[in-house]
Every structure is written in C-alpha cells, then in structure tokens.
Amino acid sequence: MRRADPIRQEQRRQQILEAAGRCFMRDGFRGASISDICHEAKMSPGHLYHYFESKDAIIAALTQAGLAQAAAHFDRVMNSAHPLAAFIEEVANARYGPASQLLVLDMLVESGRVPSIAAILREHSRALRGMLAKLLRQAQERGEIDSSLEPDPTAATLLAIIDGCRAMAVRDPKLARTAGQESVKLLIRRFLKAR
Amino acid sequence: MRRADPIRQEQRRQQILEAAGRCFMRDGFRGASISDICHEAKMSPGHLYHYFESKDAIIAALTQAGLAQAAAHFDRVMNSAHPLAAFIEEVANARYGPASQLLVLDMLVESGRVPSIAAILREHSRALRGMLAKLLRQAQERGEIDSSLEPDPTAATLLAIIDGCRAMAVRDPKLARTAGQESVKLLIRRFLKAR
Amino acid sequence: MRRADPIRQEQRRQQILEAAGRCFMRDGFRGASISDICHEAKMSPGHLYHYFESKDAIIAALTQAGLAQAAAHFDRVMNSAHPLAAFIEEVANARYGPASQLLVLDMLVESGRVPSIAAILREHSRALRGMLAKLLRQAQERGEIDSSLEPDPTAATLLAIIDGCRAMAVRDPKLARTAGQESVKLLIRRFLKAR
Amino acid sequence: MRRADPIRQEQRRQQILEAAGRCFMRDGFRGASISDICHEAKMSPGHLYHYFESKDAIIAALTQAGLAQAAAHFDRVMNSAHPLAAFIEEVANARYGPASQLLVLDMLVESGRVPSIAAILREHSRALRGMLAKLLRQAQERGEIDSSLEPDPTAATLLAIIDGCRAMAVRDPKLARTAGQESVKLLIRRFLKAR
DNA sequence: CATGAATGAGCTTTCATTCAT
DNA sequence: CATGAATGAAAGCTCATTCAT
Numbered sequence: 001m002r003r004a005d006p007i008r009q010e011q012r013r014q015q016i017l018e019a020a021g022r023c024f025m026r027d028g029f030r031g032a033s034i035s036d037i038c039h040e041a042k043m044s045p046g047h048l049y050h051y052f053e054s055k056d057a058i059i060a061a062l063t064q065a066g067l068a069q070a071a072a073h074f075d076r077v078m079n080s081a082h083p084l085a086a087f088i089e090e091v092a093n094a095r096y097g098p099a100s101q102l103l104v105l106d107m108l109v110e111s112g113r114v115p116s117i118a119a120i121l122r123e124h125s126r127a128l129r130g131m132l133a134k135l136l137r138q139a140q141e142r143g144e145i146d147s148s149l150e151p152d153p154t155a156a157t158l159l160a161i162i163d164g165c166r167a168m169a170v171r172d173p174k175l176a177r178t179a180g181q182e183s184v185k186l187l188i189r190r191f192l193k194a195r
Numbered sequence: 196m197r198r199a200d201p202i203r204q205e206q207r208r209q210q211i212l213e214a215a216g217r218c219f220m221r222d223g224f225r226g227a228s229i230s231d232i233c234h235e236a237k238m239s240p241g242h243l244y245h246y247f248e249s250k251d252a253i254i255a256a257l258t259q260a261g262l263a264q265a266a267a268h269f270d271r272v273m274n275s276a277h278p279l280a281a282f283i284e285e286v287a288n289a290r291y292g293p294a295s296q297l298l299v300l301d302m303l304v305e306s307g308r309v310p311s312i313a314a315i316l317r318e319h320s321r322a323l324r325g326m327l328a329k330l331l332r333q334a335q336e337r338g339e340i341d342s343s344l345e346p347d348p349t350a351a352t353l354l355a356i357i358d359g360c361r362a363m364a365v366r367d368p369k370l371a372r373t374a375g376q377e378s379v380k381l382l383i384r385r386f387l388k389a390r
Numbered sequence: 391m392r393r394a395d396p397i398r399q400e401q402r403r404q405q406i407l408e409a410a411g412r413c414f415m416r417d418g419f420r421g422a423s424i425s426d427i428c429h430e431a432k433m434s435p436g437h438l439y440h441y442f443e444s445k446d447a448i449i450a451a452l453t454q455a456g457l458a459q460a461a462a463h464f465d466r467v468m469n470s471a472h473p474l475a476a477f478i479e480e481v482a483n484a485r486y487g488p489a490s491q492l493l494v495l496d497m498l499v500e501s502g503r504v505p506s507i508a509a510i511l512r513e514h515s516r517a518l519r520g521m522l523a524k525l526l527r528q529a530q531e532r533g534e535i536d537s538s539l540e541p542d543p544t545a546a547t548l549l550a551i552i553d554g555c556r557a558m559a560v561r562d563p564k565l566a567r568t569a570g571q572e573s574v575k576l577l578i579r580r581f582l583k584a585r
Numbered sequence: 586m587r588r589a590d591p592i593r594q595e596q597r598r599q600q601i602l603e604a605a606g607r608c609f610m611r612d613g614f615r616g617a618s619i620s621d622i623c624h625e626a627k628m629s630p631g632h633l634y635h636y637f638e639s640k641d642a643i644i645a646a647l648t649q650a651g652l653a654q655a656a657a658h659f660d661r662v663m664n665s666a667h668p669l670a671a672f673i674e675e676v677a678n679a680r681y682g683p684a685s686q687l688l689v690l691d692m693l694v695e696s697g698r699v700p701s702i703a704a705i706l707r708e709h710s711r712a713l714r715g716m717l718a719k720l721l722r723q724a725q726e727r728g729e730i731d732s733s734l735e736p737d738p739t740a741a742t743l744l745a746i747i748d749g750c751r752a753m754a755v756r757d758p759k760l761a762r763t764a765g766q767e768s769v770k771l772l773i774r775r776f777l778k779a780r
Numbered sequence: 781c782a783t784g785a786a787t788g789a790g791c792t793t794t795c796a797t798t799c800a801t
Numbered sequence: 802c803a804t805g806a807a808t809g810a811a812a813g814c815t816c817a818t819t820c821a822t
C-alpha cells in the first residue's frame with residue numbers, strides 16, 4: 001500500500017510553478033494558457049488540476065513564492081556588513097532580465113482587475129514596505145541616512161523606485177544595464193543622504 | 196456612389212479609440228474584448244474591422260495616441276513659467292486614478308510581448324527622454340539644478356520615477372494621494388538640486 | 391445596410407431548439423453536449439451562443455415550448471365536443487414514443503438538481519393542474535363527473551396518472567400501446583364517474 | 586499471500602453501493618462523479634475499480650439492489666393481514682422524500698439510454714407486475730375487488746400510479762404529502778372496488 | 781459604409797479510467 | 802488489497818476575425 005509522499009508532492013508543485021513561471025514570463029498571465037503550462041511541465045491538464053485548483057491559484061502561489069524570495073533576499077541584504085550600500089547596489093543592478101521585471105508589472109496590472117491577486121499584491125506590498133522601513137530605521141539609528149525622513153513614506157518611495165527600474169528595464173534594456181544603473185544609485189544616495 | 200471622406204474616417208477612428216480606451220481602462224488590454232469595444236463604440240464588429248485590421252492595431256494606435264498626448268503635456272510643462280517646478284508638481288500629483296495608470300503599465304507589459312507595440316514604445320520613450328533631457332539642460336543653464344548631472348541618464352531616471360509613481364498608485368492608492376506625493380517631490384528635488 | 395431580421399432570428403432559434411430536442415431525446419439533458427447540438431443544427435458553437443446564452447437557457451426554452459404546446463393541446467381538448475372523453479382518450483393514447491416521454495421524466499429529474507429548471511417545472515405543473523382543474527369543474531357543472539371530487543387534488547392526481555403513463559411507456563412500451571391503454575381509460579373513468 | 590475473502594469482498598461492494606446511493610440521491614446519476622463516490626466511500630478510485638468495472642456497472646448494481654429492495658417490500662405487504670389495504674396505504678404514503686423518488690425516476694431515464702440498465706429494469710418491472718397481479722388475483726378470489734379486472738394490465742396500471750406518485754412528489758412535494766395522498770387512495774379504491 | 785451572421789480555434793476545467801507501486 | 806498519480810478526451814463557453822448582404 002503506497003502512501004502519499006509529501007516530498008514528491010511538493011516537488012511536483014514546484015515543477016508546475018517553475019513551468020508556469022517560464023510561461024508567464026514569456027507570454028504574461030493572460031497570454032499563457034493552462035495548456036502551455038502543462039506542456040512546459042510535461043504534465044496532463046487533469047494532473048495539473050490535481051495540484052492546483054485553478055489558474056488563479058497558480059498565479060497566487062507563484063506570487064507568494066516571489067514574495068518569499070524577495071523577503072529572503074532582503075534578509076540577506078539586511079544582514080550584510082553594509083545593509084544600505086547592499087540595498088542600493090541591489091536596486092540598481094538590473095540583474096534579472098526584462099522578462100522577469102515584466103512579470104512583476106503584469107502582476108500589478110492583473111491586480112487591478114482580479115481581486116484575488118489584488119489581495120496578494122496588497123499583502124506583498126505591505127510586507128516589502130515594512131522591510132524597507134525597518135532598513136531605513138536601522139540606518140537612521142546608525143546615522144547613515146537623513147534622520148528626518150519618515151520611514152514609511154520613504155519606504156514607499158523606494159519601492160516606487162524599484163518598480164520604476166523595472167519599467168526602465170522594459171523601456172530601454174540597454175540603458176538600464178549601463179548608465180541608468182549609476183544614475184539610480186546616485187538618486188537613492190542623494191535622497192537618503194545624512195545631512 | 197459616395198467617395199471616402201477622410202475627415203469622417205478619422206472621426207470614426209477616434210470614436211473607436213476612445214471607446215477602446217474606456218474598455219481597456221476598465222478591463223485591461225487582454226480583458227476587454229472586441230465585442231466590448233464595439234458595444235461601447237456603438238458599432239458592429241464588421242465595421243470596426245473596416246478601420247482597424249486587428250485588436251493589436253487598436254492597442255498600437257491607442258498607445259501611440261496616449262504617448263503623443265503625454266508628449267503634448269510635456270510641451271506645455273516646458274513652456275510654462277517655471278518648467279522644472281511644474282514638472283515636479285506634475286509627476287508627484289497622481290491626478291489620474293489608478294485605472295489610468297494601470298493602462299500605461301499594461302502598455303509596458305504588452306510591449307514586452309507584441310513587437311509592434313514595443314517599437315512604438317521604444318520610439319516614444321526615446322522622445323520623452325529627449326524632452327526631459329532638454330528640460331534638464333535648460334535648468335542646468337539657468338543654474339537651477341546640479342550642472343554635473345548627465346542629462347540623458349538623468350532623464351531616464353526621472354522617467355523611471357514617473358513609472359514608479361504609477362506603480363505606487365496601484366500598490367497603495369491612498370498613500371499615493373497623500374504622504375507618497377510629498378516624498379516623491381522631495382526625492383526629485385534632492386536628486387536634482389544645484390550644489 | 392442590412393438590418394437584423396427578427397423572423398430569420400426566430401427561425402434560427404427554432405432550428406436550434408429542434409436540434410436540441412432531438413439530441414436531448416436521444417441522449418438526455420446531461421448526455422447531449424453543446425457540440426452534439428451544434429452538429430445537429432449545422433451551426434458552430436460560437437453562433438449557437440449568439441442565440442442562447444447557455445445550455446440551461448436552451449433547456450429552459452425547450453421546456454417552455456413544451457409547456458406552450460401542451461397548453462395548446464389542452465385548449466383543443468377542452469374546446470372539442472366532449473372534452474372529458476377527449477381528455478381520457480388523450481392520456482391513455484401513448485402516441486408519442488418512449489423517447490419523448492423520457493424527455494419529460496428527464497426534466498423531472500433535472501428539476502430536482504438545477505434550480506432554474508425547477509422554477510420552470512413548478513410553473514409548468516401549476517399551469518397544467520390549473521387547466522385540468524378547470525376541465526374538471528366544467529364537467530362537474532354538466533353533471534358528467536362526480537361533483538364531490540375536489541378539483542385541485544383531483545387534477546394533481548390526473549397529472550400523476552399522465553406521468554405514470556410516461557413511466558409505463560418506458561417500462562414496457564408494448565403493453566403501454568395495447569392493454570395498458572384500455573386499463574388506464576378504465577382507471578380514469580371509474581375515478582371520475584358521476585354517482 | 587492472502588486469498589480473496591468473498592465475504593469481505595461483498596461488504597466492500599455494499600459499502601460502495603451505499604456511498605453511491607447517497608451521491609446519486611444528492612446529485613443524480615450523471616451529476617455525481619466517481620470521485621464523489623470515492624470520497625463518500627472513503628476509498629481510492631483505483632480500489633473502487635477493483636470492485637466495479639465502470640460507473641455504469643455501479644448504476645446497474647444499484648438499480649438491481651433498489652429493485653430487489655422494492656420486491657422484498659412487496660413481499661412483506663403481501664404477507665400482511667390485509668394485503669390490499671396495506672398496498673394502498675403504501676402507494677399513497679410518500680414516506681420517502683423527493684430525493685429518493687428522484688432516484689427511481691433517474692433510473693427510468695437512464696434505462697432509456699443504457700441498454701444494460703434497460704435490461705435490468707425490464708426484468709424487474711416484469712417481476713413487480715407479476716407480484717401485483719398475484720395480489721390482485723388473491724383479492725379477487727376473496728371478493729375484495731372487482732373480479733372482472735384483468736390482473737396483468739391492471740397491475741401495470743397500478744405500477745404506473747406508483748411511478749406517477751413519484752412524479753407528484755417532485756412536481757409538488759407539499760401537495761404529495763397532504764391532499765394528494767388522499768386523492769390517490771380514492772383513485773385506487775374506486776379503480777379496484779368490487780361491484 | 782455598415783450590419784449582424786457565422787466561424788472555428790482555443791480557453792479553463794472536469795472526469796471516467798488506467799498505471800505504477 | 803490498496804493507494805494516489807497520471808492520463809487524455811471531452812465538456813461548456815469565449816472571442817478575434819471573416820463573410821454575405
């Protein structure tokens with residue numbers, strides 16, 4: 001008698017999420033079909049629905065996974081020797097290609113129409129702003145940045161800069177990888193600079 | 196037999212574009228159907244296809260029109276008494292609701308999948324950056340802003356901030372209308388400030 | 391400029407309803423697919439949905455058409471020289487094959503699960519009972535049947551007999567066409583007989 | 586290695602049939618899925634298919650069982666002190682809710698499409714009519730009912746009344762539990778009454 | 781110039797059934 | 802005996818697009 005193997009199950013779910021990620025990256029949330037994802041994940045539609053109850057559920061899981069990744073990322077940044085410097089480096093560095101940035105923008109767009117995604121995004125945004133605000137408070141305590149800046153709106157503005165960089169990567173990928181990077185670093189430094 | 200009337204023809208195209216704009220604003224490029232647009236434009240699908248050869252063509256034309264409008268907007272800003280101040284005011288002021296901001300983000304996303312839209316976007320991004328760079332150069336000549344900033348990358352960064360504000364309007368509409376606005380103004384002023 | 395032709399539209403709807411009737415008769419409401427109906431009606435699915443917004447809507451329309459037909463039928467019965475005799479003849483006479491009787495039974499079954507069909511059936515049943523009760527009252531006034539019978543429950547019972555005859559046609563088609571018929575006539579006559 | 590245990594096997598089959606009965610009662614033969622039945626029977630699909638080779642086989646077995654139960658029921662009625670009175674009481678009394686009546690009607694409907702079920706139904710209809718005819722003959726011998734009635738067609742008609750009562754329970758549950766009952770008793774009494 | 785009919789591929793999802801363990 | 806993974810062929814429905822008038 002074979003019992004359900006939760007490890008294997010989790011692997012399958014990951015397999016689907018990765019396949020979905022590739023498809024969504026290529027064609028967007030709306031543009032990629034379940035059939036595409038099945039093909040990419042080498043899995044029949046019936047089986048895919050064994051693991052996710054709907055396409056929206058896949059998008060939701062993927063979004064949440066993205067949030068978790070971002071959070072982990074931030075954790076590393078904040079635990080590095082110079083969190084602020086690391087953060088600035090991170091934002092400007094458009095390491096991920098336009099496709100990946102596009103996915104986040106698509107999520108923003110989708111959240112404007114699909115309530116379930118809107119809920120996840122709201123949560124996501126709140127969490128990110130929270131982490132950024134914490135980073136800012138620490139830097140203020142250390143006197144690294146302007147202590148008169150209000151952490152919360154400032155964090156929101158930094159998030160806007162991050163999203164803006166995504167847009168830059170789409171509008172002009174070349175620039176985003178060269179002079180744009182330096183300019184963004186300057187932008188953030190001047191914005192936050194202790195005085 | 197009546198001959199084609201180019202003026203009437205152009206009016207019809209505008210009518211369709213306006214209807215499409217409302218539909219796309221409401222439901223997104225993918226979410227709005229040709230049927231929706233026909234209904235909104237009080238026009239049959241057969242007739243609509245007389246003016247636009249495909250849905251993508253409508254999106255392209257709308258993108259074109261939207262960007263042209265933005266360019267005209269900038270022109271006005273630059274010809275105002277205090278172009279720089281007007282610009283800053285303009286960016287931070289999230290006058291248009293999230294729906295309208297969403298549409299621009301949707302255009303960015305769509306440009307990532309549809310080459311013809313990518314071409315239009317690229318062209319217009321270049322034009323916008325050009326105008327911004329010109330604005331920056333003027334301000335530098337007048338000594339209003341830091342003269343060591345390189346106009347082109349700085350213009351790209353300002354454009355990123357504009358797009359970032361759109362994202363902010365989607366992520367947290369309330370904040371974007373209040374504290375976020377002030378923070379963004381501060382961001383731009385500090386970035387450009389003459390020293 | 392061609393205008394919508396309501397006559398042609400109505401013909402199309404009829405064409406679909408007839409095709410659906412044949413399919414439902416053959417395979418039942420659940421068993422017959424939209425695709426089957428499209429094939430039978432020589433029409434693409436897209437077009438079919440131009441005329442009916444869902445499969446349930448087709449079933450509903452068909453049910454209502456059936457009611458109208460039954461009502462017309464009753465009208466004729468009641469306006470004949472000997473309404474009561476005509477009615478008895480009518481009930482026993484299993485003119486329509488088992489397939490057609492099956493369809494009504496299927497409707498009963500379906501109404502137990504699909505609220506929209508339940509609503510139509512309820513309406514249908516009420517109308518039929520009303521007509522039967524009227525017939526009974528007339529016959530009582532003429533002294534043709536037992537005047538002590540309460541029209542409403544008696545009408546319900548006659549309707550049960552009609553449905554029972556449908557079941558008989560399914561259980562044993564041959565008998566239903568021969569000795570069963572005579573027995574049912576006797577049943578009704580004895581039930582209603584003036585005393 | 587363990588040998589097959591026929592008793593345990595039979596228990597399992599019963600377990601499945603009971604679960605299926607509940608599901609079918611709730612959602613109909615077509616509406617209930619194998620997955621539903623598995624869930625209700627706390628059994629995996631693979632295992633279920635070990636006991637029944639298809640969904641139709643389950644329906645067939647259930648039909649068989651249901652009809653066998655009805656036959657047993659009749660046996661009891663016929664061995665009671667006053668078989669005829671007991672029978673009349675039985676028919677009119679809509680003890681089982683509409684769901685249960687629905688299931689029998691669904692069987693009739695299904696028999697119209699699935700030959701294997703049609704065969705079972707035919708067989709059982711014959712058996713039921715046989716029992717009813719026997720009941721009638723006994724009553725005739727005792728002078729309790731009209732001796733001129735032909736037992737076979739009369740039995741078929743009584744069966745039709747039984748099915749008709751099921752339909753009544755679906756068409757108007759309230760009536761079927763009140764005035765309808767009395768009317769049906771009257772119907773049968775007048776039909777059979779000795780003269 | 782304009783209509784609405786008509787198409788057909790494709791969408792998400794379900795489900796009876798089989799397979800590997 | 803028993804599990805749950807896995808399949809794949811539908812299902813109902815939508816929609817960009819073309820056609821006939």
